[in-house]
Amino acid sequence: MHEIPSPRSEAHSPRSEAHSPRSEAKAVRRQALLDAAAGLFAAQGFAGVSLDDLGAAAGVSGPAIYRHFAGKQAVLGALLVGVSEELLAGGLRVADADQRANDDGAAQRGAQGNANDDGAVLRALVAFHVDFALSKPEVIRVQDRDFTSLSPDDRSAVRRLQRRYVDVWAGALAGLHPGTTPAELRVRAQAVFGLINSTPHSVGGAQRGGGRVPAARARELLSAMALAALTAPAP
Amino acid sequence: MHEIPSPRSEAHSPRSEAHSPRSEAKAVRRQALLDAAAGLFAAQGFAGVSLDDLGAAAGVSGPAIYRHFAGKQAVLGALLVGVSEELLAGGLRVADADQRANDDGAAQRGAQGNANDDGAVLRALVAFHVDFALSKPEVIRVQDRDFTSLSPDDRSAVRRLQRRYVDVWAGALAGLHPGTTPAELRVRAQAVFGLINSTPHSVGGAQRGGGRVPAARARELLSAMALAALTAPAP
DNA sequence: GCCTTGGGTTAGTGACGATTAACTGGAATC
DNA sequence: GATTCCAGTTAATCGTCACTAACCCAAGGC
Numbered sequence: 001m002h003e004i005p006s007p008r009s010e011a012h013s014p015r016s017e018a019h020s021p022r023s024e025a026k027a028v029r030r031q032a033l034l035d036a037a038a039g040l041f042a043a044q045g046f047a048g049v050s051l052d053d054l055g056a057a058a059g060v061s062g063p064a065i066y067r068h069f070a071g072k073q074a075v076l077g078a079l080l081v082g083v084s085e086e087l088l089a090g091g092l093r094v095a096d097a098d099q100r101a102n103d104d105g106a107a108q109r110g111a112q113g114n115a116n117d118d119g120a121v122l123r124a125l126v127a128f129h130v131d132f133a134l135s136k137p138e139v140i141r142v143q144d145r146d147f148t149s150l151s152p153d154d155r156s157a158v159r160r161l162q163r164r165y166v167d168v169w170a171g172a173l174a175g176l177h178p179g180t181t182p183a184e185l186r187v188r189a190q191a192v193f194g195l196i197n198s199t200p201h202s203v204g205g206a207q208r209g210g211g212r213v214p215a216a217r218a219r220e221l222l223s224a225m226a227l228a229a230l231t232a233p234a235p
Numbered sequence: 236m237h238e239i240p241s242p243r244s245e246a247h248s249p250r251s252e253a254h255s256p257r258s259e260a261k262a263v264r265r266q267a268l269l270d271a272a273a274g275l276f277a278a279q280g281f282a283g284v285s286l287d288d289l290g291a292a293a294g295v296s297g298p299a300i301y302r303h304f305a306g307k308q309a310v311l312g313a314l315l316v317g318v319s320e321e322l323l324a325g326g327l328r329v330a331d332a333d334q335r336a337n338d339d340g341a342a343q344r345g346a347q348g349n350a351n352d353d354g355a356v357l358r359a360l361v362a363f364h365v366d367f368a369l370s371k372p373e374v375i376r377v378q379d380r381d382f383t384s385l386s387p388d389d390r391s392a393v394r395r396l397q398r399r400y401v402d403v404w405a406g407a408l409a410g411l412h413p414g415t416t417p418a419e420l421r422v423r424a425q426a427v428f429g430l431i432n433s434t435p436h437s438v439g440g441a442q443r444g445g446g447r448v449p450a451a452r453a454r455e456l457l458s459a460m461a462l463a464a465l466t467a468p469a470p
Numbered sequence: 471g472c473c474t475t476g477g478g479t480t481a482g483t484g485a486c487g488a489t490t491a492a493c494t495g496g497a498a499t500c
Numbered sequence: 501g502a503t504t505c506c507a508g509t510t511a512a513t514c515g516t517c518a519c520t521a522a523c524c525c526a527a528g529g530c
Contacts, residue, residue: 043383045381045384047280144436148280149280181445182445183445184456186437187437187457188460190436192460193433194429194431195426195427195433198428201379202421202422210416210421213416213419217419223470224467224470228463228467229460232460235456
């Protein structure tokens, strides 16, 4: 995907006040399209959503989407690259903050002795990821269901970002499991993603027999399970 | 899907020697189609596979599939209902076996005191599910990616079977976590499925930096993590 | 040895859906 | 106030399938 020229006003501005003249209604539309895409793709899969559906869900109809994206695939690309960046950024932020707190508290005391604080980093990572998964289950679902529908470029971009995110986790795990290969640490991290990302499945549908588990409770439960899985001694 | 009349030959012989006259080449074809479907659907998604692709992968070409299934959706239905039945049957077998062993060993000694043996059942369930996920990652992947492409009937059939499988796990968990609601036990079980089913993702692609984790090692690691997550005290 | 069965095959057929073309109307610019 | 821009719109176009029709031809029962 080439690039949308988009005069100035590059990618930033999470706060979207009177920033560009007034044709930032465009940014709003674009975001509406991405939001609609998250919901529709999650519910029906990338291939199961037509551009007409997608446009309709965002209030415009049909090929208006081409004013914002190069094509259907580009919508998916923007969505998934966005999530991956958001996850990585969050992971780095959380890991840095806790790492820094650690360095402040107990300067350096030998390279391997900071398992205690790797624990703190892990707890923070788990809390972050659980919050993310519980607040945006649709995006989580799309990310590992429709990954293969991405263009080759977007696919490798997403893969790269995901890899870095996994490495943040693997880094935090390294102190806890010395002598374990990096590959195995990554498998461990990804298994925990699977655990946490199970929420779109389990919390999604109305269960028949029993009640639903409230989100706050699910957060605690998943965090506890994730930490247990992360800290379980290597076999 | 109704039933294949399949002349007589009801009760015996799972092994498929000279069982029906010779037009059991049909059964072979059918199975080949299902195998091909598992691989293709896993790799490209249900919507990304054409009937021509599917037929070609099974050695026939195109609409020959209609001699074996009512349509594309019916192939998916047969595949997923089959897996769900296989999982449930395996879960019941394993749970029964271990339950029986327990009853033999220590008759009855009060209703709640058998946590020890619920532990044994859980270990057996975990081992079973991990083996399944490692040996048939494609089917696992299809099951939670293309579930929504099922016909309404097949969808609810699969849902029913999955629900019963989850309940087998929840039953084994009940002794370990007394006072926990069934809904929460199900969430716990499904989270562990997510953990174990992460293998199609993590073991699937060729990693860049580090080596691969051998299957035997992955089995042990995932089992340990799953058990840790299952036995982690409720928050 | 006929004649039915049934799995296969190769040409349609009909939808559906992603793009693209041609046009419109209200801002933003000057 | 005229002109340019550009998000939108509606009406083609073009491919790609799922599925159906019309034929084959080996087997297997009689």
